[in-house]
Amino acid sequence: SRGLRGVRMFTGDKAAGMVGSIAEVFPEAAYQRCTVHFYRNVLARVPKARRPRVAAMLKAIHAMESREAAEAKALEVASELEKSKLREAAMVVRDGYAETLTYTRFPREHWRRIRTNNAIERLNREIRRRTRVVGTFPDGRSALMLVTARLKYVAESSWGSRRYLDVTLLDE
Template identity: 90%
Template sequence: MPESIVSLNEETLRDDLRELVRKTVEELLNGLLEEEAGDLVGAERYERTAEREAYRAGHYDRKLATTSGEVTLRMPRLKGVRFTTAIIERYRRRETSVEEAMIEMCLAGVSTRRIEDVSEALWGSSVSASTVSSLSEKAFKAVERWRNRPLERAYPYACAGGIYLRRSWGGSYENVAVMVAIGADDDGYREVVGAAEGLAESSGCWREFLSWLRSRGLRGVRMFTGDKAAGMVGSVAEVFPGAAYQRCTVHFYRNVLARVPRSKRPRVAAMLKAIHAMESREAAEAKALAVAGELESLRLKEAAKVVRDDCAETLTYTRFPREHWRRIRTNNAIERLNREIRRRTRVVGTFPDGRSALMLVTARLKYVAESEWGSRRYLDVTLLEEAHREAGL
């Protein structure tokens, strides 16, 4: 006799379980509300006692959106005393976890209309555009506090760069620069030390950005790494006169290769990498001269000129411990953050204003900084102190 086959409709089962959980939550909350009303009244329902302080006057329904679905609360009405409950805040219409989820969607760049659709699909009730805006404002305040927090540690190494986003400006669409800086603190851990909006990566914008970092407590910087954006080098020297400047070697390679025919780029790239594979600054400088000469022999005079004129800026890292060279001679760390920012901001497209762009970028930076990215030790800074003691500094 063939065995009977039992089949389950997973979708129906899931819906039944969801409804069971929703009803359980609803019954539990209503039971707790009745208990609180009984404590305030001082008597059970229909009980006549001289000690009672108030009287029941029916109920009114109140909706509450939870992660289990929308539940109906039967809020007690009382005569003689005002009913207050510790179970749910006054005027609250959503569970806290629901609000937190919507805030995360706002910060992730999800549109207001999309949040309305998602909230109705997940929790059985939609939210208005004004509610989403108020939640965004709440999230932006927390992000702004984090962005302006005081910097209480010393940061021997710092790295700065900018990322361009599209924003609406007087009826037209233009790019806005968001400048970002990270630092390695005196324990060797990475930290996002600042993010600010700039109309362009000009000298004035960089000077204002670096001065803002200094006013918040950025100190102890011995070397800045950057991509030699317009105005960055002079601003670093002005605001942090004791800090050396390291030009990112990767950006240097790109500048040279932009003047090389495509067919010769692999060979030239290998030649450029050999410069920074040398064991000392003297050897690297000698190798750079040799590479420049070889480029001239290949009739690549423009590329050779860039190597002769700019290579020295990419060798500042040789003043510091050898164990740090690989990490401090490029701004790859900040480029990785920029890719994460672009991944999140791409869904927005064009921002309505600069503040929304800055807040979304800062929120993403805060999320990354509080993840494993900021909890791993990046450098052994004790090597830096030992090297300076040996040099008598």
């Protein structure tokens, strides 16, 4: 109803409602699990002292040149985690790595930007920071005006005018 057409991929944090809604409303669109959220889910099952090493192993999965190489690396990482007696973390890697590799279906030039939802989260943090400064709003309209003003500023600033994706690469 908002005019979205030709949506090919969504990137998110695997919220059950969102994933279900995407499949229902945009059945042809692929779902990309945010790699940062995936890393957090794995690292939550790793003792604090071992997290830097495991984080480096996880990043190696998404540094691969192809989907096949990334899949092989993910299985290797899961095996290594099991050998290190980190079975829960290994299980999360085995169960979730495939949905973090959806970005590999798109042009390589976009991979770094579309495998996470960091841009959206950055914008949400910016809005949250601005609204917290105000504290309480007299009504919903004033809150909406502040958020809209911030979004307008971002759209007109260098942050908003930087080309995020070269969409001509997506034409088939």
